[in-house]
Amino acid sequence: MNHALICRAMFGLALAAVLLAACVQATPAPAPTVAPTTAPPVAPTPAPTVAPTAAKRDLGCEKLAANDGWAAQGDGTSGGAAAAADQVYTVRNRKELIAALNDGKYPPPSTTPSNAAKIVYVDGTIDANVDDNNKPLTCQDYARDGYTIQAYVTAFDPATWGRKAVTGTLETARVNSQRVQDERVRIRVGSNTTIVGLGQKATIRGAWFDVRGTATAALSNIIIRNITFQDASDCFPQWDPTDGAEGNWNSLYDAISLRYVDHVWVDHNTFEDRDTADSKAPTYFGRHFEMHDGTLDITNAADLVTVSWNRFQNHDKTMLIGSSDTGATATGDRGKLRVTLHHNLFDNTGQRTPRVRFGQVHIYNNYYKIVNNPTFGYSWGVGVESQIYAENNYFKTDDKVALAKIIGNYKGTAIHVAGTRVNDKDVDILAAHNAANDTKIAAKADWKPVLVVKVEPVESVISTVESGAGPINW
Numbered sequence: 001m002n003h004a005l006i007c008r009a010m011f012g013l014a015l016a017a018v019l020l021a022a023c024v025q026a027t028p029a030p031a032p033t034v035a036p037t038t039a040p041p042v043a044p045t046p047a048p049t050v051a052p053t054a055a056k057r058d059l060g061c062e063k064l065a066a067n068d069g070w071a072a073q074g075d076g077t078s079g080g081a082a083a084a085a086d087q088v089y090t091v092r093n094r095k096e097l098i099a100a101l102n103d104g105k106y107p108p109p110s111t112t113p114s115n116a117a118k119i120v121y122v123d124g125t126i127d128a129n130v131d132d133n134n135k136p137l138t139c140q141d142y143a144r145d146g147y148t149i150q151a152y153v154t155a156f157d158p159a160t161w162g163r164k165a166v167t168g169t170l171e172t173a174r175v176n177s178q179r180v181q182d183e184r185v186r187i188r189v190g191s192n193t194t195i196v197g198l199g200q201k202a203t204i205r206g207a208w209f210d211v212r213g214t215a216t217a218a219l220s221n222i223i224i225r226n227i228t229f230q231d232a233s234d235c236f237p238q239w240d241p242t243d244g245a246e247g248n249w250n251s252l253y254d255a256i257s258l259r260y261v262d263h264v265w266v267d268h269n270t271f272e273d274r275d276t277a278d279s280k281a282p283t284y285f286g287r288h289f290e291m292h293d294g295t296l297d298i299t300n301a302a303d304l305v306t307v308s309w310n311r312f313q314n315h316d317k318t319m320l321i322g323s324s325d326t327g328a329t330a331t332g333d334r335g336k337l338r339v340t341l342h343h344n345l346f347d348n349t350g351q352r353t354p355r356v357r358f359g360q361v362h363i364y365n366n367y368y369k370i371v372n373n374p375t376f377g378y379s380w381g382v383g384v385e386s387q388i389y390a391e392n393n394y395f396k397t398d399d400k401v402a403l404a405k406i407i408g409n410y411k412g413t414a415i416h417v418a419g420t421r422v423n424d425k426d427v428d429i430l431a432a433h434n435a436a437n438d439t440k441i442a443a444k445a446d447w448k449p450v451l452v453v454k455v456e457p458v459e460s461v462i463s464t465v466e467s468g469a470g471p472i473n474w
């Protein structure tokens, strides 16, 4: 074959790929400006596993609507909507999920997932704590070097160990055991990706979605929708005698961590702890054995995120925006961490809904249910240089929740709050906070959100969020 023929053949393949785009685009896709340098090994691409039809809504192809929060900035967020047909996957177990995020390869060739446009449909329940044959793995299966919780608490009992940081054989055994679990439950996600649950019952259990670029190469353009995330749980919490006055157990995994990534849309999911609910956990050294970290933590210069129509349930530290007051991450965070939260339900959450450092965070039309929750700490954490702009949020509380506790002050100086309703009364929760505390927070913001579709009146928030948040049936 001469050179011209090879080029023509390659152009034909490129054209075929465009014609076989998984999602019907509103406007014709432009011809590729750069021809692929290598032809794919197998010419015909398989038909998409879920064929979009004109009549049926296809969540996998949907993009974030214009103006819908910070993730709509610039070119907006389309996730994998531009996927070629051979980058559309339906996954039913951990192995298939990881393969889908790595161009179909398992085990993945590296810890860097694919940035090719792709749509991953999640069908049924996927458990991350399984081996490659989908056999369930327990915490005991991960334990290495003689680690047991009994041996660990014996070694580090403050009565004998004291209050210095833990170190030595059993701490090393814990770290090694944790690493074994990490290899199973950590799911790395690349750019240009949509992960979406099929129907209303798609569930991912025990996984940590680690969405992480680097300081010099951020990821971008990711959509996670319509999935119930359960029990991102660490079998090997670390005892930190120096954390707080009495020490604390700390864990590694969030359901989703966003770091060094921009343009992310997290929508219509449920996040909850069931099998590993805090209420079922033991206490060691008088402290709750905390097997969870955050639910959706947004740190390390993550930026332009819209979090909409999710249910956050039965979790303590729910959403950390910005991880540190000082140091290298703080320098990188300044000017980033722009997040919109709207129409989310926060039900029986303990704290950090969200806790904010640095970022311009728009919080509107969310519904907070804080009833019969003895461990409630606060809802909005006003941290260092945080710029929260809160409008028309509804709080349902019982008499154990003081109005002054809805806002927590973590070295912040200002917040804009308007239209807050608590138990059918319009309440100035900032005035309540300031009346109860010596250190005052100013009622102001140096910015005004412009990426907004519509802020609805606070009186309809309960019904809108109760009926609309969480996975939808499609």
Ligand code: CA
Pocket (backbone or CB within 6 Å): 243, 248, 249, 250
């Ligand atoms: Ca802690």
Ligand code: CA
Pocket (backbone or CB within 6 Å): 252, 253, 254, 257, 293, 294, 297, 320
């Ligand atoms: Ca975290």
